[in-house]
Amino acid sequence: MKKAILLLFSSFLLITCSDIDQCTSDSGLTYMVITFHDAETKTSKKSGFRIFEAGSTTQFGLSDDSLAVGLPLDPMDTSLTFLFDTDTLDYTLKVRYDPEFSLFDPGCDPSLIFTGLDTLNSTFDSTAIIGRVTDRLLPKNIEVYF
Amino acid sequence: MKFIFNISFLISCFFGFSQAESEETVTNKRVFYDAKVGVNIIRGASTLFGSDVEAQELQAALGMHTFDLVFDYGTEKNNRSGNYIYENSGSYFRFGMDRNFVKDRSNGNVLSLGLRYARANFEDALSYSIDNGFGLQDISLSNSDLSARWMELNFNLRGKIVSNFYAGFTLRWKFARKITGEETLKTFDVPGFGDTKRENATSFDYYMMWRIPFR
Numbered sequence: 131m132k133k134a135i136l137l138l139f140s141s142f143l144l145i146t147c148s149d150i151d152q153c154t155s156d157s158g159l160t161y162m163v164i165t166f167h168d169a170e171t172k173t174s175k176k177s178g179f180r181i182f183e184a185g186s187t188t189q190f191g192l193s194d195d196s197l198a199v200g201l202p203l204d205p206m207d208t209s210l211t212f213l214f215d216t217d218t219l220d221y222t223l224k225v226r227y228d229p230e231f232s233l234f235d236p237g238c239d240p241s242l243i244f245t246g247l248d249t250l251n252s253t254f255d256s257t258a259i260i261g262r263v264t265d266r267l268l269p270k271n272i273e274v275y276f
Numbered sequence: 277m278k279f280i281f282n283i284s285f286l287i288s289c290f291f292g293f294s295q296a297e298s299e300e301t302v303t304n305k306r307v308f309y310d311a312k313v314g315v316n317i318i319r320g321a322s323t324l325f326g327s328d329v330e331a332q333e334l335q336a337a338l339g340m341h342t343f344d345l346v347f348d349y350g351t352e353k354n355n356r357s358g359n360y361i362y363e364n365s366g367s368y369f370r371f372g373m374d375r376n377f378v379k380d381r382s383n384g385n386v387l388s389l390g391l392r393y394a395r396a397n398f399e400d401a402l403s404y405s406i407d408n409g410f411g412l413q414d415i416s417l418s419n420s421d422l423s424a425r426w427m428e429l430n431f432n433l434r435g436k437i438v439s440n441f442y443a444g445f446t447l448r449w450k451f452a453r454k455i456t457g458e459e460t461l462k463t464f465d466v467p468g469f470g471d472t473k474r475e476n477a478t479s480f481d482y483y484m485m486w487r488i489p490f491r
C-alpha cells in the first residue's frame with residue numbers, strides 16, 4: 131500500500147511539474163497571410179502591392195515583389211476591406227473574421243487570434259480560403275488569383 | 277462517445293471493486309457511520325497570505341459502510357495582471373462518491389478513491405491595450421454568464437489528529453472539462469478547476485475536518 135501511495139504521489143508530481151510554458155510557444159498570429167497566384171497557371175506569383183485599409187491612408191503592407199504578405203486585422207471590428215494598389219492595377223479584398231482574446235500564460239501578454247476567416251467580396255479573379263484561423267502552424271490563410 | 281465510455285469504465289471498475297468486498301463482509305452493518313465537515317486550508321491560506329487568488333472551500337462527507345458521499349462548495353476570485361488586467365470570479369460545487377478502503381470504519385479514518393462531478397458558474401473580464409496596426413486600442417472584454425463542468429478522479433487520505441478532529445489531503449485529477457458562455461474572450465481560469473492551459477488539471481488540497489460519529 132505504501133508503495134502504491136508513493137507511486138501515485140510521484141505520478142501526480144510529474145504531471146503537475148510538466149506545466150511550464152514559454153510565451154514564444156504560443157502559435158497564435160495577430161495577422162493573416164495572403165499568397166499571390168497566377169490566375170491562369172495557378173502557380174505562385176511574385177507581386178509588388180501597396181496595401182491600405184479602405185478609407186485610410188495608413189499603408190499596412192508592401193509586398194515588395196514577394197509571394198506573400200501578412201496583413202493585420204482590426205480586433206475592434208469583424209470585417210475589413212483592403213486595397214491592393216500598383217501603378218497599373220487596383221484590387222480590393224473584403225474579409226470577415228472573429229477576433230479572439232485569451233491568456234496563453236499569465237506571464238505573457240494576452241494572445242490575439244482571428245477565427246472564422248472568410249472573404250466577403252473581392253475584385254481579384256478568384257480567392258481561396260486555406261486556413262480560417264491565424265496560426266503559425268498554418269502556412270497561409272487566403273490565396274488570391276489574378 | 278469516448279467520454280461516455282471512459283466514465284462507464286471508471287464507474288464499473290469502481291463499483292465492481294466494492295461488490296467484491298461487500299460479499300466478503302458480514303451483512304449486518306450500519307448504513308451511516310459518521311459525517312464530516314471541514315475546510316480546505318490550502319485555498320483558505322492563499323487568501324490569508326495575500327495571493328492573487330482569493331478562495332474558500334468547504335467540504336461535507338457522509339460516511340457509509342464502504343462508500344462516502346462527498347459534497348464540496350467553494351468560491352474563487354483571481355486577479356491577474358501584467359500589461360493587462362484579467363479578473364475572474366465565481367463559485368463551484370462538486371459531488372460524488374468515494375470508495376473507502378479502511379476496514380474499520382468506526383475510527384473515521386479514510387483511504388479512498390472517488391469520482392466527482394463538478395460544476396462552476398463564474399464571470400471574467402480582460403482590460404488590455406494593443407496596437408495591431410490600427411493605433412493603440414483599449415480592449416475591454418467580459419463574459420458575464422460562464423459555466424463549466426468537469427469530472428474528477430480523487431485519491432483521499434484522512435487521519436485522526438485528536439478527538440473528533442481529522443486532517444488529510446486529496447489529490448485530484450480533473451478531466452472532461454467543458455466551458456459554455458465564452459464570447460470574444462476565452463476564459464483562462466475556471467473556479468475549482470484551475471487554469472485552462474491544459475485540457476486536464478491536477479490539484480492538491482488539504483482539509484481540516486470535524487467528525488460527527490453516529491452511534
